[in-house]
Amino acid sequence: MFEDLRFPVIAAPMAGGPTTPELVAAVTAAGGFGFLAGGYLSADALADRIAKTAELTGEPFGVNLFVPGGAAETDLGGHIGRWRAEAERHGVEPGEPRWDDDAYTAKLEVVLERKVPVVSFTFGVPSPEDVGRLHANGSEVAVTVTNPAEAERAIAVGADALVVQGFEAGAHRGLFADEPEAEGGGPQYGVLSLLRLVSARTDLPLVATGGLVHGADIAAVLAAGAVAAQLGTAFLRADEAGTQPAHRQALANGGRPTAFTRAFSGRPARSLVNRAVADFSATAPSAYPEVNNLTKPIRAAAGKAGDAEIMSLYAGQTYELAGSGPAASIVERLQAEAREAATRLSRLR
Amino acid sequence: MFEDLRFPVIAAPMAGGPTTPELVAAVTAAGGFGFLAGGYLSADALADRIAKTAELTGEPFGVNLFVPGGAAETDLGGHIGRWRAEAERHGVEPGEPRWDDDAYTAKLEVVLERKVPVVSFTFGVPSPEDVGRLHANGSEVAVTVTNPAEAERAIAVGADALVVQGFEAGAHRGLFADEPEAEGGGPQYGVLSLLRLVSARTDLPLVATGGLVHGADIAAVLAAGAVAAQLGTAFLRADEAGTQPAHRQALANGGRPTAFTRAFSGRPARSLVNRAVADFSATAPSAYPEVNNLTKPIRAAAGKAGDAEIMSLYAGQTYELAGSGPAASIVERLQAEAREAATRLSRLR
Numbered sequence: 181m182f183e184d185l186r187f188p189v190i191a192a193p194m195a196g197g198p199t200t201p202e203l204v205a206a207v208t209a210a211g212g213f214g215f216l217a218g219g220y221l222s223a224d225a226l227a228d229r230i231a232k233t234a235e236l237t238g239e240p241f242g243v244n245l246f247v248p249g250g251a252a253e254t255d256l257g258g259h260i261g262r263w264r265a266e267a268e269r270h271g272v273e274p275g276e277p278r279w280d281d282d283a284y285t286a287k288l289e290v291v292l293e294r295k296v297p298v299v300s301f302t303f304g305v306p307s308p309e310d311v312g313r314l315h316a317n318g319s320e321v322a323v324t325v326t327n328p329a330e331a332e333r334a335i336a337v338g339a340d341a342l343v344v345q346g347f348e349a350g351a352h353r354g355l356f357a358d359e360p361e362a363e364g365g366g367p368q369y370g371v372l373s374l375l376r377l378v379s380a381r382t383d384l385p386l387v388a389t390g391g392l393v394h395g396a397d398i399a400a401v402l403a404a405g406a407v408a409a410q411l412g413t414a415f416l417r418a419d420e421a422g423t424q425p426a427h428r429q430a431l432a433n434g435g436r437p438t439a440f441t442r443a444f445s446g447r448p449a450r451s452l453v454n455r456a457v458a459d460f461s462a463t464a465p466s467a468y469p470e471v472n473n474l475t476k477p478i479r480a481a482a483g484k485a486g487d488a489e490i491m492s493l494y495a496g497q498t499y500e501l502a503g504s505g506p507a508a509s510i511v512e513r514l515q516a517e518a519r520e521a522a523t524r525l526s527r528l529r
Numbered sequence: 530m531f532e533d534l535r536f537p538v539i540a541a542p543m544a545g546g547p548t549t550p551e552l553v554a555a556v557t558a559a560g561g562f563g564f565l566a567g568g569y570l571s572a573d574a575l576a577d578r579i580a581k582t583a584e585l586t587g588e589p590f591g592v593n594l595f596v597p598g599g600a601a602e603t604d605l606g607g608h609i610g611r612w613r614a615e616a617e618r619h620g621v622e623p624g625e626p627r628w629d630d631d632a633y634t635a636k637l638e639v640v641l642e643r644k645v646p647v648v649s650f651t652f653g654v655p656s657p658e659d660v661g662r663l664h665a666n667g668s669e670v671a672v673t674v675t676n677p678a679e680a681e682r683a684i685a686v687g688a689d690a691l692v693v694q695g696f697e698a699g700a701h702r703g704l705f706a707d708e709p710e711a712e713g714g715g716p717q718y719g720v721l722s723l724l725r726l727v728s729a730r731t732d733l734p735l736v737a738t739g740g741l742v743h744g745a746d747i748a749a750v751l752a753a754g755a756v757a758a759q760l761g762t763a764f765l766r767a768d769e770a771g772t773q774p775a776h777r778q779a780l781a782n783g784g785r786p787t788a789f790t791r792a793f794s795g796r797p798a799r800s801l802v803n804r805a806v807a808d809f810s811a812t813a814p815s816a817y818p819e820v821n822n823l824t825k826p827i828r829a830a831a832g833k834a835g836d837a838e839i840m841s842l843y844a845g846q847t848y849e850l851a852g853s854g855p856a857a858s859i860v861e862r863l864q865a866e867a868r869e870a871a872t873r874l875s876r877l878r
Contacts, residue, residue: 188876348719363712367786370697370719372749373740373846380850391722396753399877400721403870404749437716497722501729515877521752522874527537528748528867 181240181298181320182341182385182408186211187515189398190387191507192412193244193300194351194421195219196492201229202420203507205236210511213408215242215300223286230294240297242322245288247304248281249357252446252467256474259467262460263475266490270481277467277474292317300324300343302354303447311338322387324354327367331378341385343410344378346371348391350413350438350496352449360466364440365448372404379405393498395517402518403525413496414514417504426486430454430493434500444479444492446471452493530589530647530669531690531734531757535560536864538747539736540856541761542593542649543700543770544568545841550578551769552856554585559860562757564591564649572635579643589646591671594637596653597630598706601795601816605823608816611809612824615839619830626816626823641666649673649692651703652796660687671736673703676716680727690734692759693727695720697740699762699787699845701798709815713789714797721753728754742847744866751867752874762845763863766853775835779803779842783849793828793841795820801842 182188191207193199193215204214216233218226226243233241256277267274288310291299299314300322306314311321315338322341323334333356334342345354347368358365369377371390379386388401389410398409416423417431430436436452443460444451447468451457465471475492482491503510531537540556542548542564553563565582567575575592582590605626616623637659640648648663649671655663660670664687671690672683682705683691694703696717707714718726720739728735737750738759747758765772766780779785785801792809793800796817800806814820824841831839852859 346719346721347717348722368696368717369846370695370721370740372695372719372721372746373697376740376743376746376847376850391719391725394725397721397725399874400749400753402873402877403752404745405870405873497718498725501725518877521754522877524751524754525748525871525874528751528864528871 182213182387185213185408187511188402188408189511189514190408190410191215191415192389192410193217194412194416197422197424198416200420200422201233201236203415203418204233204241206420206507207415207511208237208239208241210508212511213241215244218243218287219246219282219302221287223283223290226287227290227294230290230296242298242300243291243296244300244302245284245291246282247301247306248284249303249468251279252465252470254465254467256465256467256470258463259460259465259471260474263478266482267478270478270485270487272477272481274478275473275476277470279470280473282469291319295319298322302352304356305334305337305339308337325378326354327369327374328377328381330356331381335382335384339384341387342378342382343387343389344371344374344406346374346390348497349389350450350499351494352445352447353440355448358447358466358468365466371401375401375404375406391497393496393501395514395519396521398514399518399521413499414502415507415510416495417502418507418510419505420507424483424491426483426488426491427493430488431495431499431502432504438495438497438499442466442471444472444475445469449492449494450496452495452499454493455489531562531736534562534757536860537751537757538860538863539757539759540564540764541738541759542566543761543765546771546773547765549769549771550582550585552764552767553582553590555769555856556764556860557586557588557590559857561860562590564593567592567636568595568631568651570636572632572639575636576639576643579639579645591647591649592640592645593649593651594633594640595631596650596655597633598652598817600628601814601819603814603816605814605816605819607812608809608814608820609823612827615831616827619827619834619836621826621830623827624822624825626819628819629822631818640668644668647671651701653705654682654686657686674727675703676718676723677726677730679705680730684731684733688733690736691727691731692736692738693720693723693755695723695739697846698738699799699848700843701794701796702789704797707796707815707817714815720750724750724753724755740846742845742850744863744868745870747863748867748870762848763851764856764859765844766851767856767859768854769856773832773840775832775837775840776842779837780844780848780851781853787844787846787848791815791820793821793824794818798841798843799845801844801848803842804838
């Protein structure tokens with residue numbers, strides 16, 4: 181699938197708003213490939229977005245789903261207290277910190293029914309049975325991996341492609357399990373090193389992601405063996421993205437470092453450092469999706485109010501170099517940069 | 530300097546033994562460039578190695594120096610106790626945990642006197658005056674940087690090139706200052722992201738380093754804008770390297786993760802995880818070179834005894850993919866792999 185793209189750039193599935201059918205369609209029209217983000221949506225909402233995207237483009241696109249994990253066994257009391265104060269400030273009630281499976285089974289039925297060409301999975305692997313159903317249905321299966329051990333598990337269930345996510349990536353790390361004691365939730369690999377380690381283990385097509393924001397980065401990971409580059413942050417400020425205005429503004433302002441935090445969702449995610457990250461990260465529990473459900477209405481209210489200090493400002497390590505404008509013009513620029521970068525390798529011949 | 534190499538690969542300066550005049554000469558003869566490691570040596574020993582290397586090759590080579598920092602203000606008591614037990618087990622006395630300046634001034638005079646073509650600096654920047662003396666002497670100055678702020682400081686003192694070190698790199702991070710509370714001592718950037726962020730700030734030639742172990746990695750960083758790739762771990766098991774047998778064996782065995790530790794030197798360095806890393810890292814103080822001086826005789830004794838659990842097993846994140854054999858054959862393989870990788874970019878044209 182990805183080997184045949186006119187330009188091997190993939191718009192990453194960005195759950196929670198940034199990814200829209202319009203963004204997927206625009207990147208596809210420009211010669212790339214787009215993924216809808218199934219995470220956090222109801223099955224009906226996902227079906228609607230798939231239908232909308234299909235209306236906007238006749239080309240294939242993908243859907244990403246979050247694989248559910250187990251319920252947290254952590255005391256959330258202290259973290260709830262911190263967020264309650266922010267909820268009061270914004271005049272809303274905190275969400276109920278409950279576990280859920282993100283309607284995984286129902287959404288899997290939706291992508292089967294709609295015969296989505298590529299279904300990617302994050303936070304774990306689908307069961308071999310579900311992989312079999314997708315294959316029988318004509319869908320390809322991609323799995324996000326953050327370390328070589330996860331790659332081996334994805335290969336074992338029959339994945340057709342791996343999305344190799346370096347620690348540079350914005351938003352959630354795809355970690356199958358969050359180790360509460362580990363900074364970042366588990367082993368941290370740079371995208372280039374991880375690509376190398378995974379390509380030594382498999383001949384499956386590898387999609388590289390994490391900190392890629394310039395056409396030269398795309399050329400780099402293709403040279404390193406990837407079939408395509410997946411970019412999220414590079415499209416966060418695209419006209420077609422659903423990114424909130426205060427989030428866009430914080431990205432455009434620059435100047436903030438990024439860091440991993442469990443503060444917003446209970447799972448390590450790379451965010452610009454704001455007050456919530458600075459003050460809550462050290463004590464934030466490993467408890468996903470409980471914490472995500474807790475903070476959801478507060479983050480939504482903060483987003484509406486333009487309170488950049490308390491909303492999640494997810495972004496990759498190189499966010500300051502990402503541009504804005506129509507997605508087509510972003511892809512066009514990436515393509516020109518990638519071509520120029522490729523010419524630098526003439527010295528190797 | 531690096532733009533003119535027949536093959537843009539640089540053998541990293543690996544202090545403490547691995548880098549030898551023979552390794553530098555062999556990589557140079559194969560079309561690359563080598564750096565002698567000035568760190569830990571007396572000025573006389575460095576002068577000897579420079580003379581020996583000049584005997585072995587008529588081509589230019591570089592010397593790396595550690596910029597001294599301030600004395601530690603930390604209580605080393607607990608750490609000394611842990612290492613004393615290991616010293617007793619190996620029948621040696623611990624070293625005196627004293628501060629020193631690594632004979633920096635005297636070694637700077639040596640590289641000036643010998644008119645070393647390229648002098649690189651790690652752990653900080655040389656003074657503008659020293660940069661001026663080196664320039665007046667015909668030497669180029671390179672500075673190792675691990676984040677954009679360090680890059681700006683290196684540019685400000687007049688560096689001619691920057692060695693952009695990703696967090697994937699083996700051994701010491703080049704951090705100008707070790708933040709005791711930070712995992713890894715400070716901000717962590719993947720080599721590709723750091724290259725992107727630094728190249729947005731300067732047109733100076735950038736050398737990429739960190740986790741590069743395959744010719745495809747070299748092609749990748751060249752595409753991303755580096756003028757050359759610096760590889761350390763890829764040469765650790767070269768015939769010409771001075772790497773200790775037990776270190777070589779641990780690298781060849783594979784199976785150990787890598788992690789940052791201050792256990793051996795008091796500064797964050799990436800090492801294979803052995804007992805010393807697992808047991809001492811959490812409490813190891815930020816105190817370089819005090820801790821390095823403390824552990825030196827114990828590590829030496831452990832190395833002689835082949836005790837891989839207590840010696841420093843410094844290595845980059847992709848160490849399992851590094852090979853052995855004559856350095857010339859390693860360079861030849863890298864070159865073939867890099868050429869093959871470059872052909873993958875034909876799809877961008």
